[in-house]
Amino acid sequence: MSGQKGESSRLDRRRFLKRGLVGGGLLLCAGALPFAFRSTLRRRPRAPLRLLSADEYAVFAAAAARLVPGDGAGPRWPTADALDCGGKVDALLAEVHPDMGSDFRRLLRLFESGLLGAVVAGSPRPFTRASAADQDARLEAWRRSRFDLLRSGYQAIKRLAHASYYSSPEIYALVGYPGPPVVPAVAG
Amino acid sequence: MSGPGHIVDGGDLPELSSIEVDYVVVGSGAGGSVTAAVLAESGAKVAVLEEGGHYTKRDFNMQESWAYPALYQDHGNRATDDLAIMILQGRSVGGGTTVNWTSSFRTPERTLRLWAERHGVRGLDAATLAPHFEAVEKRLDIGAGNPDDVNANNRKLMEGAAKLGWQPELIRRSVKGCARLGYCGLGCPLDAKRSSRTTYLADAVAAGAQVYADCRVKLVETDRGRVRAVTADVLDRGSDRPRARLVAYARRGVVLAAGAINTPALLLRSKAGLDSGLVGRRTFLHPTVPLIAFYDQPIEAFYGAPQSVSVHHFADRGAAAGYFFETAPIHPMLGALAFPGFGDTHRRIVERLPYVQATIALLIDGHGDDTGGSVEVNGDGRVKLHYPMHARLREAAAAALADMARLQLAAGAREVMTLHETPIVIRNEADLAQIAAAPFGPNQHTMFSAHQMGGAAMGEDPGRSVVDSRGRHHAIENLWIADGSIFPTSLGVNPQLSIYAHARLFATEIAKAR
Numbered sequence: 001m002s003g004q005k006g007e008s009s010r011l012d013r014r015r016f017l018k019r020g021l022v023g024g025g026l027l028l029c030a031g032a033l034p035f036a037f038r039s040t041l042r043r044r045p046r047a048p049l050r051l052l053s054a055d056e057y058a059v060f061a062a063a064a065a066r067l068v069p070g071d072g073a074g075p076r077w078p079t080a081d082a083l084d085c086g087g088k089v090d091a092l093l094a095e096v097h098p099d100m101g102s103d104f105r106r107l108l109r110l111f112e113s114g115l116l117g118a119v120v121a122g123s124p125r126p127f128t129r130a131s132a133a134d135q136d137a138r139l140e141a142w143r144r145s146r147f148d149l150l151r152s153g154y155q156a157i158k159r160l161a162h163a164s165y166y167s168s169p170e171i172y173a174l175v176g177y178p179g180p181p182v183v184p185a186v187a188g
Numbered sequence: 189m190s191g192p193g194h195i196v197d198g199g200d201l202p203e204l205s206s207i208e209v210d211y212v213v214v215g216s217g218a219g220g221s222v223t224a225a226v227l228a229e230s231g232a233k234v235a236v237l238e239e240g241g242h243y244t245k246r247d248f249n250m251q252e253s254w255a256y257p258a259l260y261q262d263h264g265n266r267a268t269d270d271l272a273i274m275i276l277q278g279r280s281v282g283g284g285t286t287v288n289w290t291s292s293f294r295t296p297e298r299t300l301r302l303w304a305e306r307h308g309v310r311g312l313d314a315a316t317l318a319p320h321f322e323a324v325e326k327r328l329d330i331g332a333g334n335p336d337d338v339n340a341n342n343r344k345l346m347e348g349a350a351k352l353g354w355q356p357e358l359i360r361r362s363v364k365g366c367a368r369l370g371y372c373g374l375g376c377p378l379d380a381k382r383s384s385r386t387t388y389l390a391d392a393v394a395a396g397a398q399v400y401a402d403c404r405v406k407l408v409e410t411d412r413g414r415v416r417a418v419t420a421d422v423l424d425r426g427s428d429r430p431r432a433r434l435v436a437y438a439r440r441g442v443v444l445a446a447g448a449i450n451t452p453a454l455l456l457r458s459k460a461g462l463d464s465g466l467v468g469r470r471t472f473l474h475p476t477v478p479l480i481a482f483y484d485q486p487i488e489a490f491y492g493a494p495q496s497v498s499v500h501h502f503a504d505r506g507a508a509a510g511y512f513f514e515t516a517p518i519h520p521m522l523g524a525l526a527f528p529g530f531g532d533t534h535r536r537i538v539e540r541l542p543y544v545q546a547t548i549a550l551l552i553d554g555h556g557d558d559t560g561g562s563v564e565v566n567g568d569g570r571v572k573l574h575y576p577m578h579a580r581l582r583e584a585a586a587a588a589l590a591d592m593a594r595l596q597l598a599a600g601a602r603e604v605m606t607l608h609e610t611p612i613v614i615r616n617e618a619d620l621a622q623i624a625a626a627p628f629g630p631n632q633h634t635m636f637s638a639h640q641m642g643g644a645a646m647g648e649d650p651g652r653s654v655v656d657s658r659g660r661h662h663a664i665e666n667l668w669i670a671d672g673s674i675f676p677t678s679l680g681v682n683p684q685l686s687i688y689a690h691a692r693l694f695a696t697e698i699a700k701a702r
Contacts, residue, residue, distance in 0.1 A: 069535035077535070088253075095428040096263050099570040139530060143609060151609075151631035152271045159271075159525055163264070166524035166538065167253035176542040177490060177520050180250030181369055183377050 040112060041128040046087050050094035051101050052108075059108040061086035062128045064161035066135045078170050085164040092160070104160075107153050111142075120150065193228075193393045195242050195281060198402025198422040201432050207398070208437040209233040211698075212418055213445060214405045214454065217283020218684050219671035219691035220445030221384030221392060222324065226695035227443075228395035230702065235398045235436050236389070237418065239446070240280035241425050242401040244385075248375030252521040255374035259287050261449075263428075268561070268575045272630035273475060274525065275573065276373075276638040277447060281401050282385035284447065285684065289372045289494040289638075290361040290381055291514065292330045293681035294321050294689070298504065302555060307676035308647035310657045312690075320689040320696070325360075327391075328382040330685070333358025337368065339492025341515045344483070344545045346497045348599030349513070354501035359514075361493065362685075370491040370517055388688075403434055406569070408442065408458040408667070415442045415460070415667045440702070441666035443659075444644075445691065448472075448672040452563045452643035453571040461664045464654050467644055468563035472678035473575060473637035474550040477585045478516060478526055479592040480537075481545045481601035488542050489518040502591060503552060503680055509584035510552040510680065513592060518546050526634045528609045537605070547596060549588030551581050554642065554677030563643050582628050590620045607634035639683050644673035659694035670694050 040055040041062070049057055064080035080086070093101045110116060111127055118124035121141035123134040130138065142154035165171065172179045209232075213224045216238040228234045243258065256264030259280045266275040278284035295317065303309035324330075335358060338346060349356035366380040379386050393399060403420040410416065417437045421430035444451045452468040455461050494517040503510040516522075518541065526546075527537045554560050561575030577585075593604045593614045604614040609632050612622045626633075646669075647653030650662040655674055661667040670691035672683050679686055 067530040067534075070531045072532040073535055092257060092263055092265075095257070096265060097568075097570045099566065099568045100262070100265070136531065143530070148270060148630050151629075155271045155631050158530055159265075159274075162524040162530075162534075163256070163521055167251070167256075167521040169251075172520065175520050175538050176540075180371065181491070183250075183367075183369065 039126050039129060041126070043081070043086070045090070046084050049090050052090045052093065052105065055112075056105050056108045057086050057090060058128050059112045060089060060157065060160070062135065063111065063139065063157050064165070066132065066139060067158055067161040068165045071132070077174060080161065080165055083165055083168045083170060085161055088164040089160045104156060107156055111153065111157065120145070191396065193396050193398040195393065195399040195401060197242055197425075198400065198432070199425060201400070201422050201434060203432045205432070206435040206437065207235055208439065209235045209398075210438070210440045211443060212237065212436045212438040213443045214418060215283055215445035215447060215450070215671060216281050216389055216399060217278060217285050217384055217445065217447065217671070218687040220283065220443070221285070221388035222688050222692045223443050223445060223670045223695040224392035224397045225388040225395065226692060226699055228392045228397040230699035232440065232699070232702065233396065234392060235400065236392065237400050237403040237405050237420050237434070237436060238281050238283070239404040239423070239450075240278075240283070240401065242281040243286070243375065245375070245377050245379045248371070248377040250369070250371040250374050250377060252374065252519055255287070256521070259375055269572045270630045272577075272635060273473060273575055274636040275449070275640065276636060277449065277640055281399060282383045282389065285383040286375055286385060287373050288381070288383070288684050289517070290363055291495045291498070291682040292325070292328070292360045292362050292685040295686040296680050299677065299680050303676050307645065308649045308652055309676065310648050312657050317689050317693060320692040321685070324685060324688040324692060327387050328362040328688070329364040330360050330362050333360050333496070337361060337366070337493040337496035339368070339370070339489070339496070340487045341489035341492065341517070341545055342495065342497040344481070344487070344596065344599040344601070345499065345513060345515050345547055348595035349499045349501070351598040352595060354499050354595070356497050356499050359496050359498050361496070366493065368493045370494060372494050373517065400434065405446070405454060406457065408444075408454060408460045410458070410460045410664055413664060415664055418442060438666070441668065441698070443668045443670050443695070443698070445669070445671040448640035448643050449563055449571060449573055451669055451671055451673045453565050455644070456563070456565045457569055461654070461661050461667060463663050464650060464652070466652070466654050470554065470559055470642045470645055470676070471561040471563055471573065471575065471640070472554045472642040472675070473561065474639040474641075474678050475553060475575070475577065475581060475585070476636050476638065477549045477551065477588055478607055478634060478636070479547050479549070479589055479596065479604060480607065481547070481596035481599075481604045482540055482543050483545060483600065484543070484602055486542045487545045489515070489544060489546055490541075502588070505584070507556065508587075509556060509558065509580045511549045511584050511588045512552070512680065513595070514548055514550065516546045516548050518544055526607055526636075528607055528611055528634065545596065545601065547592045549585070549592055550639070551584050551588065552678055552680045553578075553581060555680070556580055560642055577628070577630075585628060585633075586624050589623045593620055593623070608632060639678070641672040641675040641678050641683055644669050645676040646674040647676060658697050659690070668694060668698060
């Protein structure tokens with residue numbers, strides 16, 4: 001048992017070092033990508049953005065479009081744009097700790113990068129300009145990556161997209177949820 | 189005493205204000221509220237500072253889109269630093285009790301013994317705590333478990349466990365006049381839940397305490413071994429950005445009850461009382477592993493009392509980490525966050541929402557050689573929670589998944605689905621073998637925590653603990669901690685009632701010593 005524990009501990013350390021090195025490298029990449037948005041395909045937000053730049057908004061909106069029900073879902077399912085997922089997430093991020101907002105903006109820059117797309121998923125185009133199939137492949141590569149940092153990045157984008165989409169009353173009936181019950185007014 | 193106090197909204201405070209009271213209590217949840225009530229009723233002048241906003245039943249609209257940003261830490265986005273464990277932790281007047289699912293347990297005697305034997309806790313046995321549990325149970329209307337509370341989601345847990353001989357138990361709940369709507373986690377629109385806002389905080393206010401909402405305490409100011417004041421940013425509720433400052437001077441003392449993440453973070457940020465080196469260490473989460481099952485008949489886990497049945501058959505597994513089972517309510521957003529995959533793959537799970545039963549395994553951390561996680565604060569004051577999953581917890585998670593699947597199959601599930609990013613579908617016992625082989629690294633399986641504990645452990649040895657067995661800081665004589673931070677390990681049961689009872693004990697002794 002102690003031998004196993006020792007081995008596990010060594011593995012954990014190796015894993016940590018690997019994660020640390022890869023993580024550090026990726027963050028450096030993100031910092032060195034001032035032109036990552038040079039060719040970003042923009043989308044028009046519904047309202048003035050509070051935190052995200054137009055490019056960052058476009059990357060998130062493009063990812064959200066693929067993360068929510070899509071091609072096979074049928075016309076009853078609204079798109080992420082129809083539910084303004086990008087606008088809702090921008091509003092939320094404007095109110096969280098500024099450091100969290102900065103992290104997420106850096107993540108979007110990384111996610112848009114064609115350079116990283118080529119390395120991770122063999123797709124050298126910026127995410128916003130990739131085909132739907134390539135975008136799905138990029139998301140899938142991050143989701144299943146052996147690198148902790150990429151999986152974390154996927155989860156950050158996925159959770160915000162799904163939270164903004166599935167908390168919208170427009171999808172309640174589609175998932176078989178009748179919505180909150182009517183509560184009789186209670187005095188006091 | 190000069191008449192009742194008030195709950196003051198941050199928006200009503202000037203740009204710079206100061207107050208002076210006998211005791212400043214930081215946090216208005218389970219620990220802070222009962223502390224404030226006991227001290228105010230003893231005749232002391234008390235101020236409670238709460239980071240979150242003041243909301244009442246009129247605000248609780250049962251919509252996830254409103255409730256998570258308004259009532260939870262980090263606007264519902266709190267997580268471990270690698271995002272592997274989502275953290276559900278309350279933030280409003282009432283703290284965690286506003287969004288608690290009402291499950292009420294006394295601290296297990298086995299856990300109290302562990303603290304005495306291995307963590308140097310003294311004079312804190314079941315008999316000492318009993319009168320405090322009794323008082324809190326009475327104030328929160330915690331009666332016997334009620335079979336009428338059991339919705340379909342919980343009934344499957346009960347039926348499966350009973351068939352396997354795992355002794356399901358009815359959960360005692362902190363409610364009065366509960367309509368079993370199913371929205372405890374989003375704030376009770378009936379005030380049927382006995383949150384601290386409707387009980388101990390109301391008592392504190394009636395006894396003269398002032399409660400300041402929207403006040404995020406940034407620093408504890410100490411001087412020659414005593415705390416003299418705390419300073420708080422007064423937040424604009426619309427933007428959640430500082431708009432003013434409040435300084436609260438404490439003539440007699442300060443009680444920290446900001447929760448097991450924010451209390452250690454506050455001490456770390458203040459560089460106060462860190463001599464032990466243990467502040468922000470040994471943070472425990474009851475890391476929680478959900479498993480979903482699909483039934484042919486509707487379960488509608490979004491309605492009904494969220495938790496009414498628990499199973500503690502596996503709480504004591506000897507040298508291995510124990511776990512216990514409960515259920516989780518599944519509203520669309522919470523479900524969507526938990527379900528793996530994206531796009532149409534994800535949609536095909538979400539579309540079956542009414543037929544989903546969710547059982548959760550809460551892993552009992554800190555009872556073996558696993559040392560939990562850590563809380564840190566970066567240069568900008570942001571709280572970071574790091575929680576590596578120890579090998580014994582990964583083993584427990586795999587064992588718990590297999591046991592939950594057995595339970596759900598015994599209860600008649602058509603199929604069971606793990607929430608690995610590559611889900612395993614289980615239809616019979618033979619399928620269970622896949623679980624042990626599946627990856628369980630960060631973000632390879634859905635995990636969350638609604639129980640944050642530790643980070644400022646109690647004990648009598650200043651070298652091994654932060655506060656003594658009555659919550660008093662070892663190095664700062666007029667500073668106490670009265671929240672889940674003080675637990676040397678996880679509890680092995682839902683912690684809210686234990687936090688209330690320990691805080692009541694501590695506050696009673698503070699009041700006696702005046």
